Amino acid sequence: MEMTKIPARADVPDQDKWAINDLFATDDDWRTALAGAKEFVPRVAAYRGRLGESGETLLAFFRLDDEISLAFDALVHYAQRKSDEDTRVAAYQEMVSQVTRLAVELQSAAAFETPELLAIDEQTLDRFYAEQPALENYRLVLDRVRRRREHVLSDKEEALLAAAGEMAASPDDIYSMLNDADLKFPDAVDKDGNRHPVTHGTYIPLMQSYDRALRKSAFDSLYAVYGQFRNTAAATLSAQMKQLLFFANARKYPSTLAAALDGTEVDPQIYHSLIDAVHRSFGPMHRYVSLRRRLLGLDELHMYDLYVPVVEGVEMKFTFEEAKEIALKALAPLGEDYLAILREGFENGWIDVYENEGKRSGAYSAGARVHPYVLLNFKGTLDDVFTLVHEMGHSIHSYLSNKTQPTAYQDYVIFVAEVASTCNEALLMEYLLSVTEDKKQRAYLINHFLEQFRGTLYRQTMFAEFELRANEMTQRGEGTTAEALCALYKQLNEQYFGPDMVVDDEIALEWARIPHFYYDYYVYQYATGYAAAIALSRRILREGETAVKDYLGFLSGGCSADPITLLRGAGVDMASPAPIEDATKLFDELLGEMEALLA
Template sequence: MSQTLPARADVDVRFTWNLADIFPTDDAWRTELNRVRGQVEKLTAFQGRLGESGATLLKLFRLEDELSLSMDKLGNYARRKSDEDTRNPIYQEMSAQFMNLAVSMGEASAFETPELLAIPDEVLEGFFAAEPGLEHYRLAVQRVRRQKEHTLSKDCEALLAAAGPMSQAPDDIFSMLNDADMVFPDAVDTDGKPHPVTHGTFVPLLQSADRTLRQSAFQSLYSVYGQFRNTSAAILSSQMKQLQFFAAARHYPSALHASLDQTEVPVDIYHNLIAAVRENLPAMHDYVRLRKRLLGVEDLHFYDLYTPMVAGQDVKVDYEEAKQLALDALAPMGEDYLALLREGFQNRWIDVYENQGKRSGAYSAGAYGVHPYVLLNYTDTLDDVFTLVHEMGHALHSYLSNQKQSVTYANYVIFVAEVASTCNEALLMQHLLKTTTDKRRRAYLINHFLEQFRGTLYRQTMFAEFELWCSEQVRQGEALTAEALSAKYRQLNRDYYGEDIVLDDEIALEWARIPHFYYDFYVYQYATGFSAAIALSQRILREGKPAVDDYLAFLSGGCSADPVTLLKGAGVDMASPAPVSDALKLFAELTHELETLCAE
């Protein structure tokens, strides 16, 4: 395939990002790298001095802001250059040099947290009173000091830090087993033709219209996971045990509390998500019944969940059309937002097409003091249009936070990261639904939207419920055997998907292939972010400018407040189950509409 792709040097410059906006040349980057290396000693010079005065603290914080800005530019340039052609040794080396510098910075500033925690409250307040410029950093200081009850003595902290690499072992072992060691038999289609089964091909094979191929791929993959089920259980058990160990060591009541505390998210939000989704499981059961009917199968299996219910609507959308479609769909966001979108399109924020060696997938990377960068591998499909508006949602979130916040408070946390991107996708979907008159195409679009709900809201919540159960089993001293894990996972699939699907033996092993179970209570954020995005898009379409103004304020908030407070300012209270319930109400309505359309 690479022979059909252009070399990086042959790509039309109009469709490449302009990294000269960060550094004009590689040599300019190297000059800045060497300059910043010389700043490390300035950091270490503050060690043992943070309790001296407010002036000393202020000097340190301002130095760190300056270094953060420089490191952001250095890292962005090196990583973006490397992603243009991952085979290029020059940029592999530059990326490695940057990472080495980042490690040195971390080591040089390791003294900061213990010293900040050691300053008595009354002394610290005296520092704020004596040094007005220090007030800007009050929230940052509070975020460190709120961890005081979970911070141990110097010796204990050193011991936990030394144990840190061991805590990565479950994820490392899982990755080796899953990505390096597991090899799956070929699947075969109706004609007996073999198809390679890999992690990359598995879902595309399940999307095939050939049911024989789907079933064969499904059985191929899980036959191998079945062989390693006991090993997989031991790895996942070790992951849960290490999380519980560190949570207990830091005096948290559970691993869930320890994880969510890092991003200032109350644990009630996690529990409310599961409760709200469970209350709306009948809508998922209706969807499963509809899928069974539309596919025309006597028995619906789990390998039937990914193939489109409405086929034959593949549409080609070239990049110029995609940009215009994005502008049209996001028009409800107002002219200020559209002006930024046009700026990104016109001023080479985006690397559009695939070339030899280019990193796969898509992402957005914020760059403080410059502008965001977006990587695409655009192939003229409707899915690529959704990817474009998704990544530009991230990009404009970063742009507005960087514009409105200091470097201290510009970076938003992961809990809100997917909100802006998914809100854009929802607006695009609503635009497409509003502007199509073809019933078959409308049905196809609704099918697409329903799959987002199923995959992001229902499925990720089921993952979140399973992860919580695993954690609680370990906390209570229960064993996580392959049999126990599979029995629980089988029951959750029955609960979530209902009685109208065959509970294939293989699906009970799915827990063994999910890398997110090693990400420390990460998956729930996909579901909460999706719910918040649906609520925000509906409010924008319903209320217009007042909703847009609130939403843009949220996008400009960075981490200037905790994420729940920021979202509440935009009109979404994630402490309430209402956003999740409202999103699933829309899911139920769309399922009913699809059923009606397909009956006509």
């Protein structure tokens, strides 16, 4: 078998690249804009000591903040997207550093903002609103700042914390360079002795191969390399958790979890409630592992047997054109307005489609104001079709919030970030099941849906529990060495997968390859978002137009209310464990159908 050659960036056709020029025509135009943005520093500093002087001054300051937000949106997105096109190009890494440094400088210059806003008494603020009716647009911004009064420090202390921002980003930067640019994996070898390149982009497709020798070889290749760097990886993750603890302590939060969730107005109890609800639902997960072992005809199920479809003889491959057509049909229940935006994204350079040498691994959507940018590494698998609708869900959420909300409320918080993407995935699965009559193919699709549940509700909750417990170890002053992190991670795998899974020693290192552990309590939202999305997709299919109207209202909401309120408006209450419990019940039902189909 011939090895697949990964092209250089220059050899990728333009129609398969995102329209980066919609941000800036050239690197020089970006540099000119960056030079202009440096003027924001003295403009912001000029307001020091003045925010309480009049409603007019306060309104002017907020409008300047909007201007800065829009300017930085373009600067950051251009630098970051160019850097991700080829992570080996030092010039683009430097551009990211330059814009980061300027952002930190601006934060330092604006360090007076929060203390001064807190110093304005209620009577004066009411007078400002009366004198300047346009200030009402910023009432929620002010309310949010004033709600966090006890966590705000003095002017000088805030300036010091802002100045530490670039240093605090170092663990993530170091991890990204190690993981995306430096680590190289030996080729995997299949049962016939053919060699296959192992990269971040090829690893999961190799894990889905029916050739068990190839799967084990790819698994061993990947973790042997992470094993060589285990101490570096542990030191980097430890530094990340220490910087989170430093900021949480400085701001008088009881924990890093409380600090992280306060910014999104989410009660930490929701995080704990998710873990508790999933622990109560281990039964179906353990049953699934047992079924997978039996269906694969194995005496022992290993971690490298987790991704191979249990239904043999069904291989679903898609061109990118086919993937787009399927997406349009699957998302039709969301209405013509939604589909029009989807087509706009497909036809006008929102998507960077294929892997190239040095390109950032994985997939994401970046919601730039000009239009969203979607990074894919499309290989033509069923997973890749799901990834396409997932990232376009993010993109349309960003697009509608940017279009509907004023600048101050366009960015939705991360708690709701995974809802739109996962709702699209649920609708895609419902569509595929509705058009599939072949018994074997239906079983294959149900297996894929069960894998989504396993990978999102169970796996991401396991990640969330690992992140919580590792951060708690840091808070207690315990060493987060490679040995300690591996022991914790292995124990969680044993708990989540149950007695029918052989938890290979290598999987204890998996934490070292998960970039999301550098995102500050991000992963739990994949699980809560998945549960919310399952509930929303079922309501859309059941109730039609009314549910779609509520859902599009949610997508257009940005951060114009707290996330729990926004989701309630769409018909889901995430303050209750019900969405998690209902999702695990659906998992159990699908498991039953799978067993019946393959009996």
